[in-house]
Amino acid sequence: MxxxxxxxxxxxxxxxxxxxxxxxxxAQINAVxxxxxSVNRGDFITILGRSGSGxxxxxxxxxxxxxxxxxxxxxxGENIKNLNLQDYRRRVGYVIQQIGLFPHMxxxxxxxxxxSVLKWEKTRIDTRVDVLxxxxxxxxxxxxxxxxxxxxxxxxxxVGLARAMAAExxxxxxxxPFGALDAxxxxxxxxxxxxxxxxxxxxxxxxxxxxQEAFKLGDRVIIMDEGEIQQYATPINILFEPANxxxxxxxxxxxxxxxxxxxxxxxxxxxxxFQTKSGDLRIDKDVYLDKVLARxxxxxxxxxxxxxKDGQPIGQISWEQFKNFAQFRKDGVDSKxxxx
Amino acid sequence: MAAFFSKFFPYFTKHWDDxxxxxxxxxxxxxxxxxxxxxxxxxxxxxxxxxxxxSTAVLGxxxxxxxxxxxxxxxxLVPLLGLGKPSAVFALVLYLQYILIRNILAGxxxxxxxxxxxxAGMGLSPAQLFLRIRLPLALPIIIGGMRIAIVxxxxxxxxxxxxxxxxxxxxxxxxxxxxxxxxxVWGTLLCAGITWIANSLMYEIEKYCLKKANGELPAxxxxxxIYGKKVA
Amino acid sequence: MRADIAEYFxxxxxxxxxxxxxxxxxxxxxxxxxxxxxxxxxxxxxKKEKLSxxxxxxxxxxxxxxxxxxxxxxxxLIGTGLLPAVIVLTLLTVPVILINxxxxxxxxxxxxxxxxxxxxxxxxxxxxxxxFPLALPLILTGLRTATVEVIAGATLAAYIGSGGLGxxxxxxxxxxxxxxxxxGGGTVAALSIIADAALALVxxxxxxxx
Numbered sequence: 116m117x118x119x120x121x122x123x124x125x126x127x128x129x130x131x132x133x134x135x136x137x138x139x140x141x142a143q144i145n146a147v148x149x150x151x152x153s154v155n156r157g158d159f160i161t162i163l164g165r166s167g168s169g170x171x172x173x174x175x176x177x178x179x180x181x182x183x184x185x186x187x188x189x190x191x192g193e194n195i196k197n198l199n200l201q202d203y204r205r206r207v208g209y210v211i212q213q214i215g216l217f218p219h220m221x222x223x224x225x226x227x228x229x230x231s232v233l234k235w236e237k238t239r240i241d242t243r244v245d246v247l248x249x250x251x252x253x254x255x256x257x258x259x260x261x262x263x264x265x266x267x268x269x270x271x272x273x274v275g276l277a278r279a280m281a282a283e284x285x286x287x288x289x290x291x292p293f294g295a296l297d298a299x300x301x302x303x304x305x306x307x308x309x310x311x312x313x314x315x316x317x318x319x320x321x322x323x324x325x326x327q328e329a330f331k332l333g334d335r336v337i338i339m340d341e342g343e344i345q346q347y348a349t350p351i352n353i354l355f356e357p358a359n360x361x362x363x364x365x366x367x368x369x370x371x372x373x374x375x376x377x378x379x380x381x382x383x384x385x386x387x388x389f390q391t392k393s394g395d396l397r398i399d400k401d402v403y404l405d406k407v408l409a410r411x412x413x414x415x416x417x418x419x420x421x422x423x424k425d426g427q428p429i430g431q432i433s434w435e436q437f438k439n440f441a442q443f444r445k446d447g448v449d450s451k452x453x454x455x
Numbered sequence: 456m457a458a459f460f461s462k463f464f465p466y467f468t469k470h471w472d473d474x475x476x477x478x479x480x481x482x483x484x485x486x487x488x489x490x491x492x493x494x495x496x497x498x499x500x501x502x503x504x505x506x507x508x509x510s511t512a513v514l515g516x517x518x519x520x521x522x523x524x525x526x527x528x529x530x531x532l533v534p535l536l537g538l539g540k541p542s543a544v545f546a547l548v549l550y551l552q553y554i555l556i557r558n559i560l561a562g563x564x565x566x567x568x569x570x571x572x573x574x575a576g577m578g579l580s581p582a583q584l585f586l587r588i589r590l591p592l593a594l595p596i597i598i599g600g601m602r603i604a605i606v607x608x609x610x611x612x613x614x615x616x617x618x619x620x621x622x623x624x625x626x627x628x629x630x631x632x633x634x635x636x637x638x639x640v641w642g643t644l645l646c647a648g649i650t651w652i653a654n655s656l657m658y659e660i661e662k663y664c665l666k667k668a669n670g671e672l673p674a675x676x677x678x679x680x681i682y683g684k685k686v687a
Numbered sequence: 688m689r690a691d692i693a694e695y696f697x698x699x700x701x702x703x704x705x706x707x708x709x710x711x712x713x714x715x716x717x718x719x720x721x722x723x724x725x726x727x728x729x730x731x732x733x734k735k736e737k738l739s740x741x742x743x744x745x746x747x748x749x750x751x752x753x754x755x756x757x758x759x760x761x762x763x764l765i766g767t768g769l770l771p772a773v774i775v776l777t778l779l780t781v782p783v784i785l786i787n788x789x790x791x792x793x794x795x796x797x798x799x800x801x802x803x804x805x806x807x808x809x810x811x812x813x814x815x816x817x818x819f820p821l822a823l824p825l826i827l828t829g830l831r832t833a834t835v836e837v838i839a840g841a842t843l844a845a846y847i848g849s850g851g852l853g854x855x856x857x858x859x860x861x862x863x864x865x866x867x868x869x870x871g872g873g874t875v876a877a878l879s880i881i882a883d884a885a886l887a888l889v890x891x892x893x894x895x896x897x
Contacts, residue, residue: 178576204578215573219591219668228587229577279577288576522883523876524839530856530872534688534865606751613753614843618860627759631846636763643756650751 135186161333208279384430481622496555543620558600562593602657691866721780729788772844787829791822
């Protein structure tokens, strides 16, 4: 019986939008218009768009902060309109830009909010709080009993993240969670989020207006404009095959140099094909191509060995290859390699 | 002066039970009024909380009532409810609405929307959201309002003596009528005394609630903005 | 009832209008004196840090004494009539005006004052041309609250023989004549609502000017 359930869980998309639309009262046009897409288990989907594009409205319809005016949304196969609202929301983690930690509760109490509402036993909650704090990079002993007012923005958002994950949600909704933080903290948290997501195989829907963030974090990206999905594809596909002029302009698909800022070494590395020597120059797969170009100039190397986890060689990039970058077609580039 | 002081303390020893009775009477009126006022203001606040129009209208109405001197307010009610406690209690309940409703609304409106959105989004039911989040955060300002209200109630109960409602004001009027300043002084002292105690007690409670709401705006700053001075 | 009130009014118009006048006189004098005392004291306490705490404390304590009691206590010391009423009611207004003026000054962004001094403006100039206008909204709030409180106090002052509309209320209660009672009470109510609303309007206008 359990096997069947697990099987079912993996077959059914975690989230499915079917012709969903939203029009606010007294509005002339739909904020979100006829949107359909699915999200599978373990996907990290970023939703990219300008302000007013409908991206936040889209997200907020998932946990029914906004109610859709047309269409259906299915969560693990069930129509969310038929689910008990609070039970449903407790299965979906929610992280917002302004963070919204409860100022009158300690960090531990904040994180424990949903578990305590679900009536978990105290020991289970305490353990969970410690696990989560460690996961988001905060020492439990030091942070458990602190109040949000005494935390920095970055620390607060880490707690916000932990709080959203407390009850082991099937889906995480994140609305520009790092938007209010300084650039350095943002980078750090982005990297940590990716690690967490890979470790737990969490399904995430992440809204942002920052192209680099969207492409860095997302397995696939939904590009929204004027309430409609302009393109829903992997970053590579978007770059090399933009669906329309809007997308093309947005990601500067015509601009070769711009592409360098969005792709990483691992995406274009070709097969190793030879035995690495000690003198070989190496470059990590997560280095962005503009930095790779800079390294080429600095070192005048003919090629770099691309390394993956633990410094293991996984591929190579040659100068020749790089020079012809503009002619790369998308089949010469594979984003899955990055996950190695 | 000497004549005064020679009679001052003996008066207490001779009449402390009478004074005590009036004191208790006074407190009883004040607390009854406060209790009824809280229930009424809570009910009204629930009704008008969501509507800006209603909030402004209701606060405007009670604000006008608040500006009326208590003696005048009593005198308007006496033809309806007669002399004595009923008129006083009714008038005071009306009077306190402005302070209490204003502070209740302010307290709840002061909560950061992000906090409420996060709470709702994570699946807290409206009741849980209210008890665990809204109430503790709004409490300092509400208690602040209660503090002002009880001080006002004690003060105005003194005046209620003019319509035979009882309380320490009776002592004052006896002293005035019989040209016996000692009574007036005792009345004043007792009244100022219970005002001070009530104010201090409520202030401690208010401070405690504020600390609990940790990291929230100090109550003073929020109330300043309701007075109409928008800090740029 | 309405007929009774109208009748009583027509018979006693002189006394009625005299009462209103007395009431307004007491209010006016007390408020003006309160401003003359309260505002300088407030400025003093804001400028001299050491004075501010004791001053504010003293006046907060003064607020605890009920107006009625204060009025009565003035009799053995000053006598009955207008004088004790005016003195006591002035004392009543000072705390309100003081606290609000202090608040008004404290609210001013210190950067503004600093830059004014840096530009070479003298203390007096800064005080009158910059600080006062900026503190005005709160000062006006204090004025409004004080005025309403004094109208209330002046009503009570009838009990110590100063006249005013409280006299009608007193008489009405004493004679169990609700028509007289309502005439007095209604007029006071109207007076205070009008004063409160008028000052609120003035306050708003002053703020708009910024």
